[in-house]
Amino acid sequence: PRALPRRPPPPVENGLAKFEELCKKAGAPLASTSSGDMQRLFGSLGATGDRELGLTLMQGAAKAMQLAEYFSTGSLDEGEWGHYALAMDRYTHFTSPIRRYPDIVVHRLLQEAIDLGPGAVEAPPPPPPPP
Numbered sequence: 001p002r003a004l005p006r007r008p009p010p011p012v013e014n015g016l017a018k019f020e021e022l023c024k025k026a027g028a029p030l031a032s033t034s035s036g037d038m039q040r041l042f043g044s045l046g047a048t049g050d051r052e053l054g055l056t057l058m059q060g061a062a063k064a065m066q067l068a069e070y071f072s073t074g075s076l077d078e079g080e081w082g083h084y085a086l087a088m089d090r091y092t093h094f095t096s097p098i099r100r101y102p103d104i105v106v107h108r109l110l111q112e113a114i115d116l117g118p119g120a121v122e123a124p125p126p127p128p129p130p131p
Contacts, residue, residue, distance in 0.1 A: 015064030
């Protein structure tokens with residue numbers, strides 16, 4: 001079975017270097033530029049109540065990120081399915097109005113799986129070719 005998740009690739013190194021410099025200037029140095037360390041930094045700023053600094057650094061981190069892309073799970077190794085910024089191994093997303101077609105694809109696939117019922121192993125027949 002294939003899925004159509006959406007994932008942002010890891011950030012570009014130049015963008016990470018700029019983000020790291022921004023953190024240093026703001027007095028919030030990173031332990032590393034791993035996504036986990038970035039999440040811990042944002043969490044610590046939230047705990048100290050420094051909302052403005054947290055928002056500024058989140059904007060800086062967002063600039064370092066690459067645009068997300070849809071992919072077929074058969075086209076990438078499982079180790080590449082993650083969401084860098086959220087530090088998650090697996091991620092899919094179908095809530096934005098600008099991504100309506102993938103929403104429909106995901107919902108149709110989910111409905112087909114529900115209709116097949118528990119333990120079903122057969123996939124629905126493919127649609128007929130266009131005339």
